[in-house]
Amino acid sequence: GQNIDQPTEMTATEGAIVQINCTYQTSGFNGLFWYQQHAGEAPTFLSYNVLDGLEEKGRFSSFLSRSKGYSYLLLKELQMKDSASYLCAVSTNAGKSTFGDGTTLTVKP
Amino acid sequence: DAGVIQSPRHEVTEMGQEVTLRCKPISGHDYLFWYRQTMMRGLELLIYFNNNVPIDDSGMPEDRFSAKMPNASFSTLKIQPSEPRDSAVYFCASSQIWTASVTGYTFGSGTRLTVV
Numbered sequence: 001g002q003n004i005d006q007p008t009e010m011t012a013t014e015g016a017i018v019q020i021n022c023t024y025q026t027s028g029f030n031g032l033f034w035y036q037q038h039a040g041e042a043p044t045f046l047s048y049n050v051l052d053g054l055e056e057k058g059r060f061s062s063f064l065s066r067s068k069g070y071s072y073l074l075l076k077e078l079q080m081k082d083s084a085s086y087l088c089a090v091s092t093n094a095g096k097s098t099f100g101d102g103t104t105l106t107v108k109p
Numbered sequence: 110d111a112g113v114i115q116s117p118r119h120e121v122t123e124m125g126q127e128v129t130l131r132c133k134p135i136s137g138h139d140y141l142f143w144y145r146q147t148m149m150r151g152l153e154l155l156i157y158f159n160n161n162v163p164i165d166d167s168g169m170p171e172d173r174f175s176a177k178m179p180n181a182s183f184s185t186l187k188i189q190p191s192e193p194r195d196s197a198v199y200f201c202a203s204s205q206i207w208t209a210s211v212t213g214y215t216f217g218s219g220t221r222l223t224v225v
Contacts, residue, residue: 033213042200043152045213087152096165097214099144101151 002026004100006088011106012078020073020103022088033089033097034062034073043087046073075105083107115201115217122224127189130220132201133182142214143176143186144200152200158184191224198222 003025012018024032031050035043049055049064049071061074075082085102092098114133122128134141142157156166161178169176173192178184188195198221202214 031210035213042216042218043214044216048210048213050210091209096142096154096157098154099152 002090002092002098004088004090004098006086006100006103008101009104009106011108014078014080014107014109016078017074017076018078018105020075020086020088020105022071022073022100024069024071024088024090024100026069026090026092026098028092029066030091030093032062032064032071033091034060034071035087035089035099037085037087037102039084046086078107080107080109113201113203113215113217115199115220117220118218119221120223122191122222124192124224125190126224127187128191128195128222128224130186130199130201130222132184132186132217134184134201134203135205135215136182138203138205138215140204140206140209141178141184142202142204143184144202144216145197146200146219147197155186188222191222193224196223 005023033048034046036046037043047062049062054063059076064071083106085104087102088100089097116131139160143155144152146152155168156176157164158178174188176186198219200216200219202216204214
């Protein structure tokens with residue numbers, strides 16, 4: 001089975017940088033996804049990592065270490081609209097992903 | 110493309126009634142997933158299809174739940190009989206294996222089911 005851990009809640013200030021961690025234990029690994037989910041809405045895709053290292057996409061970056069079973073999502077220049085839940089999801093075979101419980105980020109002025 | 114389309118958006122039903130949720134995936138996507146989201150259990154995978162064939166239904170809670178995909182553009186999730194503990198948001202998502210690393214899954218807007 002899979003075990004995916006994320007902090008439940010985080011708070012940060014507008015304009016700051018925040019790092020959301022995700023650790024996982026899986027039997028087989030085929031990539032790690034990050035999704036953003038605003039309250040009352042569907043999850044939307046943010047990033048995908050399958051090789052070790054950092055992937056940068058504008059204000060958002062995602063890092064992966066397969067040997068440590070560890071990933072993080074880095075959000076820079078936080079905006080109020082970044083207040084949402086951030087879901088880490090691990091793909092363990094072609095097409096199927098298991099989601100963590102999500103980290104609720106609150107951005108304060 | 111209009112994205113993944115789910116219906117209805119909201120459903121309120123009485124315990125014991127049959128509930129049918131519907132999903133139209135994005136054209137050309139070869140994978141379709143049914144997830145359920147609750148505060149207690151997060152986002153759980155119920156079942157997924159590849160090219161209309163069910164691949165893994167190990168997440169289906171019990172025999173009261175069933176899912177079908179009669180063709181590439183339509184899937185249903187049925188609960189019969191429904192129980193209050195089935196109350197949740199049910200998401201349908203689709204993806205294309207060769208572009209999943211770029212676009213991930215595309216989720217529908219979800220169906221909020223309330224069983225009273």
